[in-house]
Each structure stands twice: as structure tokens, then as C-alpha cells.
Amino acid sequence: MKRSFQRLLSVVAIFLACTSMAYAQLPNEHFGKPSNLEWDYIGWGDAINADAIILCKTMKATYQLSDQVFSNTQSSDINYDNLSDFGKNEIDDSNILVKYEFRLRTKILKPDGAKHANIDITYFNADNDKVFNHDEVSDLKIRVFSKTDKGKVGKRNVSPESFVEERINGSYAVIHVVVPGVEAGNIIEYQYNITSNRPTFIYDWVFQESIPTVRSKCDIEIPAFLQFKMNVPINKLIKSGVEVGHLAYDINRPDMKKGKTCVTNHYKIVGDYILPKGQALTHNQNNAGDKNAAAEEIGVLTSQIVSPKVTPPAEMPEGCTHLRVK
Numbered sequence: 001m002k003r004s005f006q007r008l009l010s011v012v013a014i015f016l017a018c019t020s021m022a023y024a025q026l027p028n029e030h031f032g033k034p035s036n037l038e039w040d041y042i043g044w045g046d047a048i049n050a051d052a053i054i055l056c057k058t059m060k061a062t063y064q065l066s067d068q069v070f071s072n073t074q075s076s077d078i079n080y081d082n083l084s085d086f087g088k089n090e091i092d093d094s095n096i097l098v099k100y101e102f103r104l105r106t107k108i109l110k111p112d113g114a115k116h117a118n119i120d121i122t123y124f125n126a127d128n129d130k131v132f133n134h135d136e137v138s139d140l141k142i143r144v145f146s147k148t149d150k151g152k153v154g155k156r157n158v159s160p161e162s163f164v165e166e167r168i169n170g171s172y173a174v175i176h177v178v179v180p181g182v183e184a185g186n187i188i189e190y191q192y193n194i195t196s197n198r199p200t201f202i203y204d205w206v207f208q209e210s211i212p213t214v215r216s217k218c219d220i221e222i223p224a225f226l227q228f229k230m231n232v233p234i235n236k237l238i239k240s241g242v243e244v245g246h247l248a249y250d251i252n253r254p255d256m257k258k259g260k261t262c263v264t265n266h267y268k269i270v271g272d273y274i275l276p277k278g279q280a281l282t283h284n285q286n287n288a289g290d291k292n293a294a295a296e297e298i299g300v301l302t303s304q305i306v307s308p309k310v311t312p313p314a315e316m317p318e319g320c321t322h323l324r325v326k
Helices: 002-024 036-040 045-049 111-117 283-287
Strands: 052-065 096-108 119-124 136-147 153-157 163-167 172-177 187-196 213-223 227-231 238-249 260-274 300-307 323-325
Touching (some): 052 111, 052 238, 052 260, 052 323, 096 323, 213 238
Parallel strands (some): 052 213
Antiparallel strands (some): 136 153, 163 172, 213 260, 227 300
């Protein structure tokens, strides 16, 4: 009996070790300090031949509500039982903001990969006199990490002088970010936020870039009174799910003993180990003689407001994406 129990413990230990190794193969999602794994990472399969790889890119979108959103109700909580009370005429979308947090970490593997340190950020910015009619990009920070042969990590910040803004059309502008002095072995981190007063529009999320991507993740929490059709790419590399969440608001009002809450639809979509279009699928396929095997198109997460029925906000010009790695 004792020997059987010891064998069982050995099996459990091996399982846990294998599980830990599997998770360890993915980069961490906490920005500010690249992990040892990421410093040693050189890719996977045919991605080993890449000039650069995206270690991790994330988007988190949450809604910010105020007590003026629903002028015709006294309810303190919005749940599935009373959602029907919140019709189109009761929603004041001028009191709803969408808060985005974007993070991106890229590793340069070869000297020719330095160009992939540059990115474009496309955002809504109407060319008119209405000050409120634009999204605001804030806290744009870029850091370049380097590591010596002795293991010492250095960090430098990229000056805002490397950011150049250009208008695309009457509704959208793009911030061109050029990162100077990038060398092979560097890891570059980008982070920025966007505040939008267009609650019926959510930025698309591109899973497939021009270079391999280890992890691509978006986390979107939407108040349930706003019904979106979420078009998630159907692909074996993409895992998606939605669950019921709750959003607290007006929690700091001195005249309220209890803050209000709103039921939400909380979407989490994750893609792992995504190759660029046209790149061979696996090293094994190449060895088998399938020289023409190309990476399948992963697609883009898109959304469209369904209820309430409103005039759609201006869409991005064709061929443009919000975040593009050059």
C-alpha cells in the first residue's frame, strides 16, 4: 500500500511539473519587467527564423458609467430581470465612456528585425469644431530593454519626439511611433490608454501581425443593456468565452450609501502561437515535402452594436487597423 501511494505521488508530481512547464512556455502578461523566459525565447517551429516576434499583446476595454446614463429610472442595480426597462430613449450615451488599456511587448531577434519596433496607432479624431467628438490617447510610454552578456538588464525610455501624428481622413488620425537605436536581442514594451465617448463602437482586435505572435489577448466587459454582435475568428488557435460580470459605478458619491451596479457581458478571447500569413505551418510539414503549406488566416475580432439601434459611428478606413506592428 505504501509503495502504491508513493507511485501515485510520483505521478501527480510529474503531472504538475508538466503542467507548469506548459504554462511557462507563454510570456507573462505583467508589463514592466520581461521574464527570464522571454529573454531566452527564440520562437517556436518556423517562427525561429523570424526577424522579430511579438511576445504579448493585450487589450482591455471596460465601460465607465455615471448616474446620468438612465434618466427615467430609480433603480440602483441593473440586472437581467430589469434590462427591458432600459430602452433606447432612456440611454444617454454622452454619459458613457469606454476605457481601453493597450499593451504590447516585442522582441527583436535579428538586426533586420529592428523595423518591427515601430508601430502605428489609429484612433478616432473627428476633424471638426466639436471638442468632445474624439477619442483621447494618453499615457503613451515605450521602453527598450537590453541585456548584456553578463546578464545585466538596462532600460531606456523613448522620447515623445519619436511620435508623429498624421490625419488619415475627416474621422481618423494615426500616431506613428518610431523607436530609434534598436538592436538584436532588445525587448520593447509599449503601453497606452484610450478614452472614448463612443459606447456603441469597440475597436477591432487583430490577432495576426506581420511577425509571429506568441500571445494575443483581449478582455472586454460590456454593460448588458448594450447588445453587441461579437464576431470572433473561428480558429483552433483562438479560444473565446463570455461570462456574466458586474460593473460598479457611482461608488464615490457622498450622497449614496451604496454604489450602483450593472450586469455585464464579459468577453475573453485569447490566441496563442500565431504565425504571419503565408508562413509555413510547421517544421514537420516542411520535412514532409509540403513546401507550399501556408499559415491560415486567423482573422480579426470585430463587433457591431445590435441594440439599441443607433447611427453607427464612423468606421475606420478600409485596410486600417487600430494597432499595427510595422
